[in-house]
Amino acid sequence: AQTNAALLARRQAAVPRGVASAAPVFASHAENAELWDVEGNRYIDFAGGIAVLNTGHRHPGVIAAAKAQEDRYTHTSFQVVPYEPYVALAEKLNALAPGDFAKKTLLVTTGAEAVENAVKIARAYTKRPGVIAFTAGYHGRTLLTLGMTGKVNPYKKDVGPFPSDIFRAPFPDARAGITVEDSIRALETLFLTDAQPDRVAAIILEPVLGEGGYHPVPTEMWQALRAICDKHGILLISDEIQAGFARTGAWFAIQHSGVVPDLITCAKSMAGGYPIAGVIGRADVMDALDPGGLGGTYGGNPVACAAALAAIDAIETEGLLARSTALGESMRARFADMGARVAPYRMWDIRGLGAMLAVEFVTDFDSATPDGALTKSVIAHALKRGLILLSCGMHGNAVRIMVPLTASDAIIEEGLAIFEAALSDAIA
Ligand code: PMP
Numbered sequence: 001a002q003t004n005a006a007l008l009a010r011r012q013a014a015v016p017r018g019v020a021s022a023a024p025v026f027a028s029h030a031e032n033a034e035l036w037d038v039e040g041n042r043y044i045d046f047a048g049g050i051a052v053l054n055t056g057h058r059h060p061g062v063i064a065a066a067k068a069q070e071d072r073y074t075h076t077s078f079q080v081v082p083y084e085p086y087v088a089l090a091e092k093l094n095a096l097a098p099g100d101f102a103k104k105t106l107l108v109t110t111g112a113e114a115v116e117n118a119v120k121i122a123r124a125y126t127k128r129p130g131v132i133a134f135t136a137g138y139h140g141r142t143l144l145t146l147g148m149t150g151k152v153n154p155y156k157k158d159v160g161p162f163p164s165d166i167f168r169a170p171f172p173d174a175r176a177g178i179t180v181e182d183s184i185r186a187l188e189t190l191f192l193t194d195a196q197p198d199r200v201a202a203i204i205l206e207p208v209l210g211e212g213g214y215h216p217v218p219t220e221m222w223q224a225l226r227a228i229c230d231k232h233g234i235l236l237i238s239d240e241i242q243a244g245f246a247r248t249g250a251w252f253a254i255q256h257s258g259v260v261p262d263l264i265t266c267a268k269s270m271a272g273g274y275p276i277a278g279v280i281g282r283a284d285v286m287d288a289l290d291p292g293g294l295g296g297t298y299g300g301n302p303v304a305c306a307a308a309l310a311a312i313d314a315i316e317t318e319g320l321l322a323r324s325t326a327l328g329e330s331m332r333a334r335f336a337d338m339g340a341r342v343a344p345y346r347m348w349d350i351r352g353l354g355a356m357l358a359v360e361f362v363t364d365f366d367s368a369t370p371d372g373a374l375t376k377s378v379i380a381h382a383l384k385r386g387l388i389l390l391s392c393g394m395h396g397n398a399v400r401i402m403v404p405l406t407a408s409d410a411i412i413e414e415g416l417a418i419f420e421a422a423l424s425d426a427i428a
Contacts, residue, residue, distance in 0.1 A: 001038070001039075002026070002038040002039075003038065003039060004024065004025045004026055004037060004038060004039055007026045007038065008024055008026075020154075022047070022379070022388070022389075022390055023043075023383055023388055025037040025038075025039075025041065025043075025383075026038045028040075030045065030057035030058065031056075031057055031058055032056035032057055032058070032059075032404055032406055032407060032411075033045050033046075033056055033057070033403055033404045033406070033407035033408075033411050033412075033415075034057075034411070035057065035388065041386065042386055043383070043386050043387060043388050044386060044387050044388070044403075044411060044414060044415040044418065045057070045388045045403070045404070046387060046388055046389050046390075046401050046402065046403045046415055046419075047388045047389060047390040047402055048269075048402040048403065048404055049273065050242075050268070050390065050402070051210065051242045051247060051268050051269060051402045052268045052269055052272075052273055053269065053272065053273060053402075053404050054245055054246050054247055054269035054272075054311075054315070054320065054324075054402075054404060054405050054406075055269065055272040055311045055314045055315065055318075055320070055404065055405070055406055056272070056404035056405075056406040056407065057273065057404070058273070059272050059310070059311065059314055059406065061310040061311075061313060061314050062271070062272035062273065062274075062307045062310045062311050062314065064310070065306040065307055065309060065310035066274065066303050066304075066306055066307045066310075068306065069085065069302055069303045069305075069306035069307075070303055072302075073302060074301075074302065074303055075298070075301060075302065076302070077297055077298075078107075078295070078299060078300050079295050079297075079299075083302050083305075085302050085305035085306050085309065086107055086300040086302070086305050088305070088309060089105070089107065089278075089300070089305045089308050089309055090104065090105035090107065090278075092309065092312055093105045093266070093278055093280045094280065096251045096252075096312070097251075097252060097264055097280045098252060098254065098255050098260045098261075099260045099261075099282070100260075101282055101283070102282070102283035102284075103280060103281060103282060103283055103286070104280075104281065104283045104286035104287065105278050105279065105280045105281075105286070106121075106278060106279045106286065106294055106299075107276060107277070107278050107299050107300030107305070108276075108277050108278065108279070108296055108299045108300070109275050109276060109277060109296065109298050109299060109301070109304075110140075110267065110275060110277055111139075111140055111241040111265065111267035111268065111277050112139070112140025112141055112142045112145045113140075113142070113277060113296065113299075114241065114265040114266065114267055114277035114278060114279050115139045115140050115144075115145045115148070115204070115239060115241075115265050116140070116142060116144050116145060117279050117294060118202070118204070118237050118239075118263050118265050118279045118281075119131055119144060119148075119201070119202060119204075120289070120293075120294070121263065121279060121281065121285060121286060121288055121289065121294075122201040122202035122235045122237065122262075122263065122285070123201045123202075124288035124289045124293070125201075125235065125284075125285045125288035126201040126202075126233065126234070126235065128198070128199050128200060128201040129164075129165040129199060129201065130165045130166075130167060130195050130196070130199050130200035130201055130202075131148060131165060131166050131167070131200070131201060131202050131203075131204065132166075132167045132168070132169055132187070132190070132195060132200060132202070132203045132204070132234075133148040133149075133150060133166065133167075133168055133169075133203075133204050133205065134150060134168065134169055134170065134171040134205050135150045135168060135169070135170050135171045135212075136150050136151060136171050136209055136211075136212030136213065136215075136394050137149060137150045137171065137204075137205060137206055137209065137212060137239075138150075138151065138155075138206070138209075138210055138211035138212055138242075139204065139239060141155060143159075143162060143163060144162075144163050144166075146159070146162060147162030147163045147166045148166055148204065150168055150171075150212070151211070151212070151394060165199075167190055167194055167195040167200075169183060169186050169187040169190055170182065170183050170186050171183065171205070171209060171212070171215065171217075172217070172218060172221050173215055174218075175349065180218050180220045180221045180224065183221065184221070184224045184225075184228075187228065188228075191232075197232040197234070198232060198233065200232065200234050201234065201235060202234060202235045202236070202237050202263070203225055203228070203229060203234055203235075203236055203237065204237040204238075204239055205217060205225075205237075205238070205239065206238075206239045206240075206241075206242065206243060207222075207238055207239075207240060207243050207248075207252070207253035207254045207256075207257075207353075208242070208243045208248060208253050208352060208353050208356050210241070210242030210243065210392065210400075211242075211392055212392070212393065212394060213358060213360070213392050213393030213394060213398050214351055214352045214356060214357065214358035214392060214393075214398065214400050215351065216253075216256075216351070216352065216353045217254075217257070219256070219257040219258070219259075222254065222257040222259035223257070223259055225259075226259045226260075229262075235262040235263060235285065236259075236261045236262050236263075237261060237262065237263045237264070237265065238252065238253075238254040238261040238263075238264050238265075239265045240252045240253060240254070240264050240265060240266050241265055241266060241267040241268055241277070242268060242356075243353070243356060244264075244266045244268070244269065244270065245266070245268070245269035245270050245311070245312075245315060246269070246315045246320040246321050246323075246324050246354075246405055247269060247324060247354060247355060247356045247402070247405075248324065248328075248352075248353035248354035248355070248356045249321055249322070249324040249325035249328065249353065249354030249355070250321060250354070251315075251321070252264060252266075253353055253356070256353060262281055262282050262285055263279060263280070263281035263282070263285065263286075264279070264280045264281065265277070265278070265279055266278050266280065269311070270308050270311060270312070271304050271307045271308035271311050272307055272308075272310070272311035272314070273307070274301075274303060274304035274307040274308070275301070275304055276300065276301060276304035276305065276307070276308055314406070315405075318406065320405045320406070323355075323405045324354040324355040324356075324405050325354050325355075327354070327355040327403075327405065327412070328352065328353070328354040328355045328356070328357060331355065331357055331401060331412070331416070332350055332357065334416050335347070335350045335357070335359050335416075336350060338416075338419070338420045338423065339359070342420055342423050342424050342427065343361075343423050343427050345364055345365045346361055346362060346363075346364070346371065346374065346427065347359055347360070347361060348360045348361065348362040348365065348368055349398075352400075352401075355401065355403070355405060356400075356401075356402070357400070357401045358392060358393070358398040358399060358400040358401065359398060359399050359401075360393065360397055360398040361374045361375050361378070361397050361398070361399075362397070370393070370394075370395035370396075370397035371397050372391075372395055372396040372397045374397070374426055374427075375391050375396060375397045375398065375399060376391070376396070377425075377426035378399060378419075378422050378423055378426045379391060379399065379422075381421075381422035381423075381425040381426050382418055382419060382422035384422075385418045385421055385422055385425075386418060387415050387418040387419060387422065389419070390402070399419075403415065
């Protein structure tokens, strides 16, 4: 029988260390919110493959749709012989995305590719080079998206130079002393010092910072950015790759604000575990590039399209938007209670939108010094007790919750009880 230790040794010899794994165990099989390793240990999965599994591992509808598609064809390349599932998924995404205007959708394979293409499209449409992103934003690991990502360690370390014409403004974080006003003032200063506004193609941000710590964008921030974009002819892009597809209780997290972006990037939970991503946007903007200017061999793979249509159907028929909102409220209350009882003055913040929740740990409430060590310890103890967790945040001192929205109340409570026990272990 295989062991985790033997596989770990093989992995270390064969796979570069730059690809890190949060858990030192190897997957055997998984179902909805549960996963078993090769030694037969069972885990509750609060990581969801980094926010990919809002509909759970192997959702029956997703698996059935993918298998049915595999029995017909698995690849033609949409650029050689097109197929209906790509068109059907584009139609569905155009209908779901906010905005009372004609929309079109480009399908690609990964989130980084979606962001790269959103920038290409914005540049081609505006004929301008500049892109403005925010501190702590995460947009991918390819060189353009890495340039837009606002965190050095570990992503940007030693791999520059990055593409030019990428500018950065501070993300508003009231508890860190940066108000929406401060953030907008810094952006206006950027227009005076470095970024000529009529040479800026797009402003991009995540509606809830993902890797950056699950900080939601305040509604007034979205409103201010929309006004600035309209004033200068800049396109507004919402990077919904982590926050989209019911995680926050809406199809797209920006919908909570009522502000309508010009372009949306999406990936992850749109297809319940299959690699596919997209750029959804205003039809006139999306049509900026000439034929051949967009695409890629695998973009919009038919099996992934079929899976995405089924995952979207599951979100609709199983009421997962409402489920996310309810789950967010109950988990928030549970964490508040747990923090007060088990870790007084260490759980500094419980934040997020809907079921996109994070809890942040500090050494004490007076100094509010980020406690990455405590966070690591909670995650390690949780794994030993059978719960998979992931951290986030600029200082790695928050734990984010991405549990499948299809998980039963009993499984979620079992996971939260393990979280509480792990927190006790780590504090002791
Ligand atoms: N944008 C956001 C907001 C993300 O969370 C991620 C992935 N964590 C990406 C872009 C990049 O996606 P991928 O890893 O599929 O390239």
